[in-house]
Amino acid sequence: MLQDLALTQPSPFTESKDNMATTYEKIATTTLSSAAASIDFTSIGSGYTDLRVVLVGTTSNNGNVMRMRFNSDSSSLYSWTELYGTGSAAGSAGGTNSASINISDSAAVGTSSTIPHFFSIDLFSYAGSTFKSCLITASEDNNGTGAVYRAIGLYRSTSAITAVNLFAATGNLNAGTTATLYGIKAA
Numbered sequence: 001m002l003q004d005l006a007l008t009q010p011s012p013f014t015e016s017k018d019n020m021a022t023t024y025e026k027i028a029t030t031t032l033s034s035a036a037a038s039i040d041f042t043s044i045g046s047g048y049t050d051l052r053v054v055l056v057g058t059t060s061n062n063g064n065v066m067r068m069r070f071n072s073d074s075s076s077l078y079s080w081t082e083l084y085g086t087g088s089a090a091g092s093a094g095g096t097n098s099a100s101i102n103i104s105d106s107a108a109v110g111t112s113s114t115i116p117h118f119f120s121i122d123l124f125s126y127a128g129s130t131f132k133s134c135l136i137t138a139s140e141d142n143n144g145t146g147a148v149y150r151a152i153g154l155y156r157s158t159s160a161i162t163a164v165n166l167f168a169a170t171g172n173l174n175a176g177t178t179a180t181l182y183g184i185k186a187a
Helices: none
Strands: 002-004 014-017 020-031 038-042 050-057 066-070 078-085 090-098 117-124 132-142 145-155 164-168 178-186
Touching: 020 038, 038 178, 050 164, 066 117, 066 132
Parallel strands: 002 038
Antiparallel strands: 014 020, 020 178, 038 164, 050 117, 050 178, 066 164, 078 090, 078 145, 117 132, 132 145
């Protein structure tokens, strides 16, 4: 499902730190009315310092891995390193020269077909001319058990990020899954 980002909507989120205002502006929200292979945000302008993507939803397969790409680029320019804990186990993993960045792991925060998972992705200096880095947070609660997941990702491209693609490694994102893209302006 493609979401054109030409229209922006102001967000009520305003935060002040050391007399420097940081404003989160909601750029776009997509809620799936039926199952889809991905949620895509396209035509992202360069008027922000950073971006934040918030994803809440389920997938058609339990234990699925969620992934992310930029600018429709499926080449091997992505790397990621992850840490996770489930309350009874902890682990780490990573990938280099990958075709996408993992934003969850089936060993910890693999998705559920019935219990929504929460993902937050911060994309730093997305419009700059250096490699792009991101911080990923994912959490789940499976009715008494759960997991946390933290990761860093790197996109080894100097091109500005103008599109974000969120997708499950296998199957679909279920109806009701919602993704919101925020632009962050530092003043």
